[in-house]
Amino acid sequence: QVMLAESGGGLVQAGGSLRLSCAASGRTFSTYAMGWFRQAPGKDRDFVAAITWSGATTYYADAVKGRFTISRDNAKATVYLQMNSLKPEDTAVYYCAARQTRTLVTRASQFDLWGQGTQVTVSS
Numbered sequence: 001q002v003m004l005a006e007s008g009g010g011l012v013q014a015g016g017s018l019r020l021s022c023a024a025s026g027r028t029f030s031t032y033a034m035g036w037f038r039q040a041p042g043k044d045r046d047f048v049a050a051i052t053w054s055g056a057t058t059y060y061a062d063a064v065k066g067r068f069t070i071s072r073d074n075a076k077a078t079v080y081l082q083m084n085s086l087k088p089e090d091t092a093v094y095y096c097a098a099r100q101t102r103t104l105v106t107r108a109s110q111f112d113l114w115g116q117g118t119q120v121t122v123s124s
Helices: none
Strands: 004-007 011-013 019-022 032-037 045-051 058-060 066-073 078-083 094-098 118-124
Touching: 019 032, 019 094, 019 118, 032 066, 032 078, 045 066, 045 078, 045 094, 045 118, 058 066, 078 094
Parallel strands: 011 118
Antiparallel strands: 004 019, 019 078, 032 045, 032 094, 045 058, 066 078, 094 118
């Protein structure tokens, strides 16, 4: 079974950039669809971006489209979230998630593996 560990969060000024990484253990990472979600204090966990097992297909929430890019390196068993033009409203704990499937997965309920999260704080 794959285990996930996020890193790369931190404090950044509005307009800045961060790159989050999600490292997966286990040999079968390339068979997993991956996603990024975020949860701000007092709010629900929201979808951010998703990528298929091959990396051929990606999908983004409207709020981050054009600013964030999801990618993966199956040889390194890692999925990335490049975040540019960050806004204070992007402040949240960011989670990566995985499901062993060849299809695109975008709903939190469809993912069965989750990391512990990494805090992203964007100051104005």
